[in-house]
Amino acid sequence: MPPALKALVAQIAGWLIAYLLGRAGVLPPGLWPLLIAQALGATLGAALLRSARWWLPIHLAFTPLAVIALRIDLAPAWYLAAFTLLALIYWSSFRTQVPLYLSNRKTAAAFAALLSAERPLQVLDIGSGTGSLLRVLARLRPDCHFTGIESAPAPWALGWLLGRGIANLDWCRGDFFARSWRGQDVVYAFLSPVPMSAVWQKASREMPAGSMLVSNSFAIPGQEPERIIEVDDRRGTRLLVYRIKPAKARN
CATH class of the missing domain: 3.40.50.150 (Vaccinia Virus protein VP39)
Structure with a gap:
């Protein structure tokens, strides 16, 4: 499975897990228990799909950071700047699955x-x-x-x-x-x-x-x-x- 598809499946799995836990009454009320459950579920899904290890912290942080960004009402230019910076640094890492490592x-x-x-x-x-x-x-x-x-x-x-x-x-x-x-x-x-x-x-x-x-x-x-x-x-x-x-x- 291509890395990008694995990431999508893991995020969907995280939301499914969070939804089921919420419906079952396992989670405390409020938005953040739901977000934490989704982040942990997505990370677990990525691990089960054998994604590269560096994907795991991305899944853990993705949804909580997205919600925080929406709540503080960042200007669209900041998203573009962040995307451009990451693209310049990591370029084709999503395809090659080779992250940036530096030798000491x-x-x-x-x-x-x-x-x-x-x-x-x-x-x-x-x-x-x-x-x-x-x-x-x-x-x-x-x-x-x-x-x-x-x-x-x-x-x-x-x-x-x-x-x-x-x-x-x-x-x-x-x-x-x-x-x-x-x-x-x-x-x-x-x-x-x-x-x-x-x-x-x-x-x-x-x-x-x-x-x-x-x-x-x-x-x-x-x-x-x-x-x-x-x-x-x-x-x-x-x-x-x-x-x-x-x-x-x-x-």
């Missing part, structure tokens, strides 16, 4: 330790956000060349602004699946569980044998990582390192 400095340091010091490398960050990883790496390894691809306009623009003047960093906007990964020694992905099978298929087709695909936190279904790097940060980051096999070994 400890993760960048752990990733840098994976890069061979024997020769310059070509490193590609797919879905690179604001470039928080690549700017650190580009300064740590001036001998290597780094490329970031980001589709959402706002993170891309901020990354371009912050990365200006870094000679060994290319900053691109677009779909990382549409761009060739040929010639890349290392590809880094901090995405979500949803696209990881497609990421592996593209990496296996295009990247040279012996190159690395490093996934932050999300495993590739059906593939065993060569090793797992535990990062000592607050979110307990794990870097899963996969090695691209020769074509004969994949057949």
Whole structure:
């Protein structure tokens, strides 16, 4: 089921649950018990539909915030501004189910330790956000060349602004699946569980044998990582390192 349809079904389920609880006399009188029941019901529905985890707080807050916005009589321009801002930040997240994740400095340091010091490398960050990883790496390894691809306009623009003047960093906007990964020694992905099978298929087709695909936190279904790097940060980051096999070994 597409994510947008899941969201609609979850919201309808939330209202159905709230209506049934209200008719049964379970809820206290008043609007807010009804809204809270709807929000909890919608969140439960989203969880049962196996929506991405980041949808759950959206369902929990959606109806109460909508009612608050109506009651304070916000001007329509504020809704348009909020929609535009969210669209610029998240862009196609509703379709790709890849939210905006930012890699921290400890993760960048752990990733840098994976890069061979024997020769310059070509490193590609797919879905690179604001470039928080690549700017650190580009300064740590001036001998290597780094490329970031980001589709959402706002993170891309901020990354371009912050990365200006870094000679060994290319900053691109677009779909990382549409761009060739040929010639890349290392590809880094901090995405979500949803696209990881497609990421592996593209990496296996295009990247040279012996190159690395490093996934932050999300495993590739059906593939065993060569090793797992535990990062000592607050979110307990794990870097899963996969090695691209020769074509004969994949057949």
